[in-house]
Amino acid sequence: MNMPVHNVPAGVMLALLEELAAFSAPGPGVTRLLYTPEWYRAQQFLQERWAGLGLKVRTDEVGNVYGTLTGSKVTDKVILTGSHIDTVVNGGRYDGAYGVAAAAAALHYLQVTFGQPLRSLEVVSFCEEEGSRFPLTFWGSGNVTGLYNGSERGSFADVDGVTLGAAMAACGLGGIETSGVGDIAATEGGREFTSSPARRDITAYIELHIEQGIILERNSQEIGVVQAIAGQRRYIVKIGGTANHAGTTPMGLRRDALAGSAEMLLALERSAVAEGDPLVATTGRLEVHPGTPNVIPGEVQFTLDIRHSEAGNLERFCSGILEEFAGIAGRRGLDLEVLPLLATAPAPMDKGMCAALEQICEKQGKSYRSMVSGAGHDAQLFAPLCPAAMIFVPSRGGISHSPDEYSSPEELAAGLEVLTSILYELAYTEN
Missing domain, CATH: 3.30.70.360 (Alpha-Beta Plaits)
Incomplete structure (x- = not known):
């Protein structure tokens, strides 16, 4: 396996993480709930920064933000990577945001180093995953994968009685209907809004995330290769x-x-x-x-x-x-x-992509372990639709959803290097 990716600079990723943490409601840690002013400004900030990194930026009707590197060979299919930017109340600065910042940094590095990919690469900042404001989860990825159909907008409300649809409208979102994936529906304030219900153009999804557990730290291992996301009964x-x-x-x-x-x-x-x-x-x-x-x-x-x-x-x-x-x-x-x-249901990750991630860790000399994710992630929604994979890095003390959530710059950089390598293999090589 040809793998020229090495020593990926972490500066872009670390800067994005630091800057995103500033978009928070008052109080300990980071509080960035769906369709709040803090959330809106964070998504706006990402659009501006990604455009500055040379990515083609757009937003869909629920507020998911995308940055694309268009492929030279296959332009109607994309390899998607990213995570979510919403948080729990008084959460940390790494959960979700790390995957978003690292994905953008990986695409920037690949473009600068290797030029245009053969297959299109796309970073996504999902609008919501946590369910912290409204009593539903995966609103961002659920709209991409077809889990939701739009009827939820009037059916769910926050503790103040604000419906999901009203909160969307306050952010200038949700009033667009189109029939085609990727069709431009409207332009408002210089932003492109697109509608992409149950997208069929995604050929792979890769998510980089902090572990939110203590297994990697306890075993002094740098990378977790997630084999499956656990099913839940409540x-x-x-x-x-x-x-x-x-x-x-x-x-x-x-x-x-x-x-x-x-x-x-x-x-x-x-x-x-x-x-x-x-x-x-x-x-x-x-x-x-x-x-x-x-x-x-x-x-x-x-x-x-x-x-x-x-x-x-x-x-x-x-x-x-x-x-x-x-x-x-x-x-x-x-x-x-x-x-x-x-x-x-449990969501198994793609065996071929898991094997590729393990090979990358071995070639890069990084310690790793195969593991199960007990927490839910956006990747589980993509697993039935396309090859999906997750990469974990250690969380200090296993702490997450807390202001004390922490992963070191070195740990974050190791995950970035593995993510960049798998994206190179998927988008730049003939396979």
């Missing part, structure tokens, strides 16, 4: 008992909803540990009613978040643990209601 579990006086109700006559829930959650932890990696199971919220010190809890509600990279294993574990919950409830005389909230 539930709300409601346990019904009898609220009664804490001093006058004998222990043997109680229908204690909290005690039953505690037994269920211990069973969940025990079963998850026995199942082993990569399965994880979490209860992140538990509500107790009536919540009075001298009253036996009559009702408890808790959440379940269960993830695994293999669909069969995920289904088997969920069925097993819910059956165990039913047994505990029956033995204790409790009512049990389970409400499914989310069911996403």
Whole structure:
């Protein structure tokens, strides 16, 4: 494999990351929620900077921003790379933004060093992935891949009652309808808006991201080659008992909803540990009613978040643990209601691209490991549609979604070099 990419300068990437961090609402860390002034200015900034890097810039109707290097041989297909720029409240400066900044820096380096590619390369800054403002996720990539059809704009609102459509309109977005992929729909303020529902021109998607976990750091490894993004099951579990006086109700006559829930959650932890990696199971919220010190809890509600990279294993574990919950409830005389909230399938990454990434790491002398992503990413939406791959770099202490989120410049530069190399292989070589 011919691979002349080496010593990719990290200055453009690091500068973009620093500059993007300034687009934030007041408070600790970075807060950049979808369709807020901070978000709008950040996307505008990227358009200006990318144009200055020699990329052809455009924006689609939901606010995804693209920068393109048009290929000399194949111009109607693109190799897409990037990530998202929205954040959680009081998040860090690397989640999402790193993938956007690195992709732009990689395209700039490739153009300056090797000229026009054979196949078109495109960097994307997805408008949203986190679901921090509106109760839906992957709004940016979901509009590109056909997950959403536009009906969501009036159906979802933020905590202040502002609908998704109204927030889009406030940014001058969403009022455009076209029929063709890549057709220019309108020009406003010097920006091109295009509509690209369920794009069919993407031949590969590569996303560079911080790990948001501690595995790479703990093992002193530079690169994670993601083999799959875990599927998820989320539930709300409601346990019904009898609220009664804490001093006058004998222990043997109680229908204690909290005690039953505690037994269920211990069973969940025990079963998850026995199942082993990569399965994880979490209860992140538990509500107790009536919540009075001298009253036996009559009702408890808790959440379940269960993830695994293999669909069969995920289904088997969920069925097993819910059956165990039913047994505990029956033995204790409790009512049990389970409400499914989310069911996403595991998303395997492309085996050929994973193998290419491993070869690149070996040729560059970088330590790496194959791994599963427990967190969701835009790449999982592309996996069913085209070859998709993800590259991880270490996160200090495994911390993410926090002002303390950090990856060193050297770690970020290592990821940039691997990303640039795979883009070179895909866009500049005859294959």
